Amino acid sequence: MKLKIIFILLFFIASSTLNAKKVNVVTTTTDLKSITELIGSDKVDVFSIAEGYQNPHFVDPKPSYIIKLSKADMFVTVGLDLEIGWSPQLLQSSRNPKIQKGSDGFIDASSGITLMQVPSAINRGEGDIHIYGNPHYWLDPVNGKQIARNICDGLVKISPENKDFFEANLKAFNAKIDLKLNEWNTKMSTYKGSKIIAYHNEWCYFEQRFGLKIVDFLEPKPGIPPTPTQLVKIISEVKGNNIKVIISSPYFTTSSSEVVSAQTGAKTIILGTSVGAFDAIKDYFDLFDYNIDRLIQGLKQ
């Protein structure tokens, strides 16, 4: 009898241990981390390599990230060569076959996304042009649904026993996106067609979704720091179009936009490009709440 009880106890301990094993996920950015957490909930343990206030193009491939990658069951990347300067090297050094490109644990979040600004020819004379198209697609919340779909599919492959759980969370995520999208569109409806200036060419998906018009960029070409000639051109455009807002990102210095602001009165607004860019942006939904509220504050003037 005693032996039976011990076996039953051992069975329950073993099964609860197995059930408690979380899927270990490493993402390149905090947005992918947030969506993975919303889909995986308590069945995932997620680490993001880049911080929310960091330029995702230029993350330093510190060896300490290799430790995380070596233990990962799944790796989620923005893709489209956004992380070309650092993630391939980290992946190779991880010695983890589960997350190499082509494996079940390698998730390209851009799969199925309708891309913008896909160049017909590549010439580095035009600056940092991405050969597959503009990679900042997560800044359209509708694309968030496709990202979540890709992540959900990846989680199901790794943890098929939790398929229903992940699918239910995906459904809830999509429903919340639809709900919030109505709210965001309503807020932005008054400002549709508003002309703005941006520092870097990373807002085209956001621009299209919320009906803004980015007239020009402080960078004369993507990745090239603002030049005096470009700033003169921008000042003229701001004055000519009665532009009220210049949007930038947390990882760019504001010295150039402040020059334009001083000359024209247009307000420089730092928007969040990723979850965690500011303390108030705790998840993927907060990202748009924050950006839309800040933008409206600027455009109201």
Place this chain on the structure above:
Amino acid sequence: MYYSISTTLIAAFFIIIPERLLSQNDTIPKTDSVLLKQIEKQLNKESTPQVAQTRTAPSVLPDIGVIGDFQTSYRNNAKRNFNAGIHEAEISFQSVVDPYARADFFLTIGKDPVTGKFSADLEEGYLTTLSLPAHLQLKAGKFKSAFGRINPVHPHALPFISIPNAYENYFSEGINDEGISLSWLVPNSAFYQELTVQVTDGPIDNPSFSRSAGNRYLGLAHLKNFFDLSPNSTLELGLSGITGANYFDLRTNIAAVDLTYKWKPVRYNTYKSFTWQSEAWFSNADTSKSKAVNTFGMYSFINYQLSKRLFFTGMFSWSNKPYSVSAVEKSYSLTFGWYATEFQKIEIEGMNITRNIEKGLNQIVLRWIFVIGSHGAHQY
């Protein structure tokens, strides 16, 4: 500090330029860039969803890159004081072979300093496994040895033009050899540790080591320890040991330590950074069956990023020679670098070398590095 300098410079620009320039749009150069066309397109378009576009066609071709290294220099103690020309061109081919391995090839076309003729050489060519168990990684082919910090790095990626004089005295342009390398990611959750063991044929034309005609090979072990001190700062401590045949076909043993501190603010990592890197090595070289020479060498440099594009490096080195403890050489150098983009940089360097046995040297070198095609990222 950076902001105040940049703001001052930009503000100064607006004070200096004529006021009329600001109001004359026709003085602004028009560009036909893709970016401008995109902006014009966006200005004219209605906010309707864009049509799905196809992605770039996939290709099985490896990533191909070419790096040009143009140099011009003045040296005071030389038969020919001024030199200019392409110092080296590097052609790289890099790709994944299959799910189990990747391959990297680097061909160099270098100029012979005596004849001035160019010749091609295989700088590196190796296969790296991607899926060995137990966090192991095997590399086979010709590669730069995992010795310290400078050795594994290609010269164009270093923040100075001339290899530290002390380093050159012992390792010439670095140990680059044929053989196998096995590295192991130590299962340490507290900090990153990687142990690398390499066995190679023995380098040709290296001051400390030679390729033996007999069964003497070059053995190397390197332990890399990497610590995150804070989100913005890291420390790397490396320990290396090498043993192999020397010029006398006897044995040389070298023990080395490297220490690198880096500060790079995560948020503004493209604008500001600071690196302090040092290496020191102790050499024990048998020059005859009854005599061994113990010598020492070291270098230390700081690299400071003044702004997004401006870098400054100051370096000091001290060394004996591999077979002479009485020879002492010291060098100082200053390098200023202007990085136009990730694909182009210009550096100017002044260096002074003092020697107690031979004549010293003063030199100024200008280097212009440029990259076309695709080139893989370098190690942190």
